Amino acid sequence: MNKTVLDVAIIASGIVGYFISISLVTTSFYRNRANNYLSLSLFLLTSLTLLGWFDVVDTVLEVLDNPVWEYLCGVTLFTYFLIQMQHEYLQKSWYKWLYLPFIAAFIIETILYVNAVFNFYDSEYYDLMFFIMDNTSFLYNVFLIFWGRKLIKDAAISEDKKRWLLRLNLFIIGIIMCWLLSSIEFYILNSEYATNLMWIVLSILSWWILYYGVFRLQIVVQKEEIHQYLVAKTTNGTQIKKKISEDTVSKITNQLYVLMEEEELYKNPLLSRLDLATRLETSEGYVSQIINQETNKSVIQFVNEYRIEAAKELLHNPVFNKYSLEAIGMEVGFKSKSTFYSVFKKSLGMSPGAFRKLQKGPNS
CATH class of the missing domain: 1.10.10.60 (Homeodomain-like)
Structure with a gap:
């Protein structure tokens, strides 16, 4: 019974997650550059949650249940933070190199997949490669999320926006900690309690983002735009x-x-x-x-x-x-x-x- 209730809750959260990710890029009230990246991040997190919880295999959806997307999710969230802060890093030439781990992982995964289909060479190291990619993606996301947190704390932005970004960042850190515990539990204790907790936390994230991360922050952003417009009019002497x-x-x-x-x-x-x-x-x-x-x-x-x-x-x-x-x-x-x-x-x-x-x- 408890498992059934959790299944229903996570499916409902998944629907909300997909709804939000689509709304962010299709609704004029929310549509902007920052929310495009948040939309992609939320879509990937939602997919990883649903597919991880229900262990979807041997279907077309399996392509989304892959460590490759974990690399992309971390970078898009980091980019979302940078855009909200209007950080100078966005203009740096080295910034695009942050996507290199995702590109490399995608190439490696493609090679492994093609080999699994056509058996070009011995694939005895497939599990080892998967293990390395999975854990490397964890380390990369830890690096990006803590780097992002430091930048947010130092950013010269409104307190309302800083508070929201730090809260979202902290929530992601919580997910990463659950991720770490689930890995330890799986490889050492051969159980999945922490893994289940991680999926539940991820599902809650969809609901939390719906109100605080999307609507509330959009209100703050609009308020800042109105204020900037009025300040400009006052400066020009026409207010x-x-x-x-x-x-x-x-x-x-x-x-x-x-x-x-x-x-x-x-x-x-x-x-x-x-x-x-x-x-x-x-x-x-x-x-x-x-x-x-x-x-x-x-x-x-x-x-x-x-x-x-x-x-x-x-x-x-x-x-x-x-x-x-x-x-x-x-x-x-x-x-x-x-x-x-x-x-x-x-x-x-x-x-x-x-x-x-x-x-x-x-x-x-």
């Missing part, structure tokens, strides 16, 4: 900003408007009353008191009003139609999709999606 209120009485409040409108402090999702008080060189209580007296709003209402206005500008601009609502919410300072939707609807009486559709017109 239209809100005017500072001339009706305020307090010097503190005028300073607060400057912080919001010139420094866009509201875009910090972790902005607190203490942060405002520190920047204004006063107490938290006084900040709350003065905002309430002069705007009749709480601190969070005051900050969210700026966020909503900024979101309205982005939703109204057709340039940002290709970006998700969540990415826009993150760019203007909301910590989550639910908070953005709730505050926006309370303020305007409609959801961000309805507001965007309204700006596009009735025929959109």
